[in-house]
Amino acid sequence: MTLLIVGATGTLGRQVARRAIDEGYKVRCLVRSAKRAAFLREWGAELVGGDLCYPETVQRALEGVTAVIDAATARPTDSLSIKQIDWDSKVALIQAANKACVERFITFSILNADKYPDVPLMEIKRCTELYLAESGLNYTVLQLAGFMQGLIGQYGIPILEGQPVWVTGASSPVAYMDTQDIAKFAVRALQLPETSKKAFPVVGTRAWSAEEIISVCERLSGKTARVTRMPINLLRTVRGSLRFFQWGWNVSDRLAFTEVLASGKPLDASMDEVYKVFGFDVSETTTLESYFQEYFNRIMKKLKELDYEKNKSKNKKQQPKRTPFKKANTQ
Structure with missing residues (x-):
């Protein structure tokens, strides 16, 4: 099976x-920059130059391809709008x-996309799911x-x-x-006929509020967080102001997503049935605490090594200089 991965240089796509x-698939990646994607070639992937926003390049990349995993999405640094990348190019x-x-x-969507029609990215994801369902393709959507990694x-x-x-807000x-766990579900879906033409929530073992995450980080790092709260009404005012300028539309659309994160409504779903369908054990899924534990352990170890090298260098400089000549004995 030849598999085309779109968005392979991104956080999830890689x-x-x-x-x-690792599972033995012949992997082809659609990339805009071969230099930036060099690590994918080193892993064993075939790189094909192209851009999702230019359909003719996508068509060439699809030649001889059996399956597609689309992990592309708009990034804050992109010059194009969310609509151009997450709707026009996906269609x-x-x-x-x-x-x-x-x-x-x-492909990947966002959980509860149908509940936020006024948030551009959520509405685009909802419409993309509907378009895909009507396309006739043998698809699977992971919400x-x-x-x-973003935390x-x-x-x-x-x-x-x-x-x-x-x-922000509540x-x-x-x-x-x-x-890495999300990737396991995406690749496994290729092998399971029962995932055909269906959407599945793929989320962590539990939902965490910002306050709970901060508490975990403080405990594991031994440091106290400087928490600053941004009033949601202020963000709404900024977002409304940006809509008056064409250059601000993209930023405004991104700020709209804070409505989801500040609504107080959990972004979570039961995974019991999903684990059964995909044949995974929940105990093998990384928990947020273990993820941060590994991160802080690695950082603290590195800081200790740097501190050791710094002290070693400092002590070396403080040692008295020795002459290469032996002092002559005087009698």
Whole structure:
């Protein structure tokens, strides 16, 4: 089976590629920059130059492909809008996959996307799920809540460095999941006929509020967090102001997602049936506490090593200089 992975250089996509390669799939990755994706070639993937926003390049990448795993999504650094990347390009990808007679199509959405019609990204994900369901493709949708990897920059690093940790509104508990675990579900879906033309929640072992995550980080790091709360009404005002300027539309759309994270409603779902269908054991899923424990252990070990090297260098400088000549004895 030849598998095309779209978005393979991203946080989730690279884990999907790694998992698929390890399981023996022939992996092809659609990439915009071969230099940036060099690590994928080193892992054993075939790189095909192209851009999701240019359908003709996608069509070439799909030649001889049996299945597609689409892990692409808009990033904060992208110049294009959420609509252009998460809707226009996804519709084109689905159409191209249909034309190429792809046998399996795996993609990712967001849990509870249908409950937030006023949040652009959520509404786009909902519409994409509907479009895919009507496409005729043999698809599987995995509905995610959030990545544990994103929590390091949001909580771990600021707490270690004594920087402010920003919390918005009534923090919604989120069932974050390690991207390596999400990748396991995505690759396994290729092998399971019972996942065909269905959507499944794929979330962590429990939902965590911002306050609970901060408490875990404080306990594991031995440091106290500087928590700064951002009023949700202020963000709404900023978002409304940005809508008056075309250059601000993309930022405004991203700020809208804070409505989800500050609603107080848990972003979580039962995974009991999902584990049965996919044949996984929940005990093998990374917990948020164990994820942070490994992170802080690694950081603390590195800091100790740096401190040791610093002290060693300092002591060496303080030692008196020795002359290469022996002092002559005088009698």
